[in-house]
Amino acid sequence: DIQMTQSPSSLSASIGDRVTITCRASQGIPYHLNWYQQKPGKAPKLLIYSESTLQNGVPSRFSGSGTATDFTLTISSLQPDDIATYFCQQTYSLPLTFGGGTKVDIK
Amino acid sequence: QDQLVQSGAEVKRPGSSVKVSCTASGGPFSSSSISWLRQAPGQGLEWMGGIIPFFGTADYAQKFQGRVTITADKSTKTAYMELSSLTSEDTAHYYCARAQSRTGTNIVDYYYYMDVWGTGTTVIVS
Numbered sequence: 192d193i194q195m196t197q198s199p200s201s202l203s204a205s206i207g208d209r210v211t212i213t214c215r216a217s218q219g220i221p222y223h224l225n226w227y228q229q230k231p232g233k234a235p236k237l238l239i240y241s242e243s244t245l246q247n248g249v250p251s252r253f254s255g256s257g258t259a260t261d262f263t264l265t266i267s268s269l270q271p272d273d274i275a276t277y278f279c280q281q282t283y284s285l286p287l288t289f290g291g292g293t294k295v296d297i298k
Numbered sequence: 299q300d301q302l303v304q305s306g307a308e309v310k311r312p313g314s315s316v317k318v319s320c321t322a323s324g325g326p327f328s329s330s331s332i333s334w335l336r337q338a339p340g341q342g343l344e345w346m347g348g349i350i351p352f353f354g355t356a357d358y359a360q361k362f363q364g365r366v367t368i369t370a371d372k373s374t375k376t377a378y379m380e381l382s383s384l385t386s387e388d389t390a391h392y393y394c395a396r397a398q399s400r401t402g403t404n405i406v407d408y409y410y411y412m413d414v415w416g417t418g419t420t421v422i423v424s
Contacts, residue, residue, distance in 0.1 A: 225412070235415055282406060286347075287333065
């Protein structure tokens with residue numbers, strides 16, 4: 192199975208800050224990386240797929256980038272509505288696997 | 299608007315089984331894949347397995363092999379997940395999710411990204 196390691200596990204930032212979350216795959220998974228946002232008590236919501244493609248309706252302050260094993264989710268200017276937990280997911284091979292999550296809150 | 303509506307919360311005894319349904323409205327069903335995932339309280343997401351209704355065969359994570367059965371009824375656009383031999387460690391929120399497919403010939407190409415998620419079903423084993 193492909194292991195996905197996400198960091199940090201939590202972070203606090205101020206409104207307007209640039210926030211970066213990283214995800215490392217245990218083997219190369221070029222482009223096969225998605226990002227989800229989950230708010231408390233809700234199902235996850237797709238933010239970015241195929242490493243850098245923004246899902247319809249997702250604000251442009253979210254962006255994704257990466258190499259074959261190392262990926263980054265960036266929020267260019269943190270907003271109150273971004274308070275959530277973020278997960279990366281690989282879809283290179285089955286079983287699909289997720290990172291452990293990054294909880295983002297306001298400082 | 300595409301939706302996946304799941305069956306209601308369940309409370310089960312250890313050793314029993316639970317069967318959760320996921321009914322799709324709008325959007326493709328047969329040509330997509332439906333995954334089942336779970337999330338224990340305060341924990342991350344775990345993929346249990348999935349099915350491509352068009353083919354009718356399911357794939358399972360090794361951890362759940364032999365204990366989980368995923369099926370789909372194309373006529374009612376409903377997918378099911380049955381988990382047996384329940385223990386307290388199976389207490390979790392269970393989600394179904396529809397994935398879009400990408401160009402390719404591998405089964406994993408039907409699991410490109412999960413764009414529609416179910417309403418969630420809480421299963422408590424006690």
